[in-house]
Amino acid sequence: MNGTIFNIEHYAIHDGPGIRTTIFFKGCPLACLWCHNPEGLSVKPQIVYYRQRCVGCKKCVSLCTAGALSPRDGGISFDAGKCRLCGRCAESCPAEALEKVGRSVTAAEVIAEAEKDRIFYEESGGGVTFSGGEPFLQADFLRECLTLAKTRGLHTAVETSGFAPREAVEKAAPYVDLFLFDVKHIRAAEHRKYTGADNAPIKANLRRLSELGKEIVLRMVVIPNVNDDKEALEELCCFLRDETSVRTVNLLPLHKSASEKYRRLGREFAIEDFETPDDERMAAAARLFAEYGFRMLIDGQ
Numbered sequence: 685m686n687g688t689i690f691n692i693e694h695y696a697i698h699d700g701p702g703i704r705t706t707i708f709f710k711g712c713p714l715a716c717l718w719c720h721n722p723e724g725l726s727v728k729p730q731i732v733y734y735r736q737r738c739v740g741c742k743k744c745v746s747l748c749t750a751g752a753l754s755p756r757d758g759g760i761s762f763d764a765g766k767c768r769l770c771g772r773c774a775e776s777c778p779a780e781a782l783e784k785v786g787r788s789v790t791a792a793e794v795i796a797e798a799e800k801d802r803i804f805y806e807e808s809g810g811g812v813t814f815s816g817g818e819p820f821l822q823a824d825f826l827r828e829c830l831t832l833a834k835t836r837g838l839h840t841a842v843e844t845s846g847f848a849p850r851e852a853v854e855k856a857a858p859y860v861d862l863f864l865f866d867v868k869h870i871r872a873a874e875h876r877k878y879t880g881a882d883n884a885p886i887k888a889n890l891r892r893l894s895e896l897g898k899e900i901v902l903r904m905v906v907i908p909n910v911n912d913d914k915e916a917l918e919e920l921c922c923f924l925r926d927e928t929s930v931r932t933v934n935l936l937p938l939h940k941s942a943s944e945k946y947r948r949l950g951r952e953f954a955i956e957d958f959e960t961p962d963d964e965r966m967a968a969a970a971r972l973f974a975e976y977g978f979r980m981l982i983d984g985q
């Protein structure tokens with residue numbers, strides 16, 4: 685079986701215990717305004733253009749038989765609607781100003797790549813993490829990667845928003861050692877406003893994984909005046925304490941370093957006006973979770 689990924693990161697240290705290899709699956713059913721990996725939103729591969737690298741040679745324009753590229757202002761303009769994703773322009777650009785993001789791979793290829801880091805896993809207690817995008821959007825491919833990883837004796841983690849069919853989550857769960865469960869907002873209306881989706885299935889999956897006895901670390905990006913008011917955090921704490929087995933919470937500060945990625949993809953960066961939390965604000969949120977008895981991890985994203 686083939687799946688589509690957009691990156692493999694070696695020596696990752698924020699995606700679960702120890703030193704890890706993180707596999708980024710392409711495609712996500714949510715549309716969080718603060719998504720840090722917009723290149724992972726579409727399940728299809730994409731062409732990305734780096735204007736500042738382009739030397740205006742027009743080689744790509746003459747190669748593109750689909751008519752998706754044309755000269756413009758000393759560089760090129762790209763029409764995604766006409767692009768057939770053949771990748772020839774990116775392969776031949778002398779300035780690496782075009783990149784095809786996303787490639788089709790087999791589960792065996794993914795695990796073979798992860799196994800190159802086995803020595804680091806053994807020394808650090810690490811393993812392989814499946815992230816995205818949303819890995820459950822390619823649920824069958826994810827399960828194949830997970831079962832293969834377990835047959836090779838690797839520790840497995842899945843970073844998920846939990847917005848996935850219950851059946852897919854249940855089928856994958858036996859092969860997952862750790863869930864990194866990203867919660868965006870506990871309240872339904874706000875969740876819909878900022879992610880475009882209902883959070884009821886997310887809460888149901890979190891409850892179900894708790895019933896199954898899975899190890900879960902809850903992760904949340906702290907965004908001032910969006911999801912860090914005291915009432916919302918207390919509501920989240922009560923839900924976690926009363927309805928789930930989550931005991932560890934990892935708070936991450938919002939940052940805006942993805943703005944350049946949005947520009948390259950021709951997407952609007954909708955959080956320009958959002959505040960980033962200072963240390964005091966992060967500490968206040970962490971204190972509140974700690975008062976409810978959660979073990980806290982505070983990390984950069």
Ligand code: SF4
Binds near residue numbers: 782
């Ligand atoms: S081939 Fe590369 S450098 Fe030349 S015009 Fe196209 S994008 Fe720019």
Ligand code: SF4
Binds near residue numbers: 747748749752773
């Ligand atoms: S990927 Fe292929 S079709 Fe798309 S712009 Fe490049 S050369 Fe044209």
